[in-house]
Amino acid sequence: VLPPSVEQIAEGMRRSPDALAVLYTSPTYEGLTADTRGIVDAVHSVSDAAMVIVDEAWGGHLHFHPALPDSAMASGADVCVQSTHKLAGGLQQTGLLHWREGRVDSELMEEAYREYVTTSPSYHLLASADAAVRTLAAQGEEALGRAIERTDALKAGLRAALPCGSSRCARTRPAATSSRRRSA
Ligand SMILES: Cc1ncc(COP(=O)(O)O)c(C=O)c1O
Numbered sequence: 001v002l003p004p005s006v007e008q009i010a011e012g013m014r015r016s017p018d019a020l021a022v023l024y025t026s027p028t029y030e031g032l033t034a035d036t037r038g039i040v041d042a043v044h045s046v047s048d049a050a051m052v053i054v055d056e057a058w059g060g061h062l063h064f065h066p067a068l069p070d071s072a073m074a075s076g077a078d079v080c081v082q083s084t085h086k087l088a089g090g091l092q093q094t095g096l097l098h099w100r101e102g103r104v105d106s107e108l109m110e111e112a113y114r115e116y117v118t119t120s121p122s123y124h125l126l127a128s129a130d131a132a133v134r135t136l137a138a139q140g141e142e143a144l145g146r147a148i149e150r151t152d153a154l155k156a157g158l159r160a161a162l163p164c165g166s167s168r169c170a171r172t173r174p175a176a177t178s179s180r181r182r183s184a
Pocket of ligand 1: 025057082
């Protein structure tokens with residue numbers, strides 16, 4: 001599944017200029033990221049009030065290595081959710097919600113949040129989310145760098161081993177590993 005393009009979002013905004021929010025998933029499960037910076041510009045050029053909300057469930061690690069695509073918040077999104085338990089080392093149910101103060105009313109957000117969550121949070125899970133973020137901040141670049149190197153080596157090995165001699169194969173070969181659309 002591909003993430004939405006800037007053109008698709010711009011077309012949606014032209015059709016629905018009163019939209020209150022644009023919500024999409026990036027990265028996709030397959031690791032492809034949208035051009036959130038371009039999407040934010042496209043949305044806000046039509047309506048400054050419209051919120052750009054990104055489901056970044058698979059992107060909790062993006063902020064922590066410069067070779068990875070920029071995270072949604074670094075790209076100007078108004079709100080994003082991340083599943084820390086997917087690629088960022090937290091225990092299950094340690095999702096994080098980020099929002100941009102000034103664009104989003106923090107009191108309203110917290111009130112809305114409390115509508116949906118327990119009043120007895122698990123301190124184990126809060127500690128796990130905290131530990132995951134602290135670990136990524138302290139060692140994330142090194143650990144992710146190793147993971148990227150291994151992934152690149154695996155990809156190169158697979159390409160070399162696959163029977164890919166035909167011209168059709170050469171045309172459909174994926175882009176170089178430095179592609180900005182790679183997230184993991
Ligand atoms: C794109 C996407 N968004 C959201 C979720 C749900 O996230 P959580 O596990 O934090 O409820 C998933 C879970 O697989 C997902 O793939």
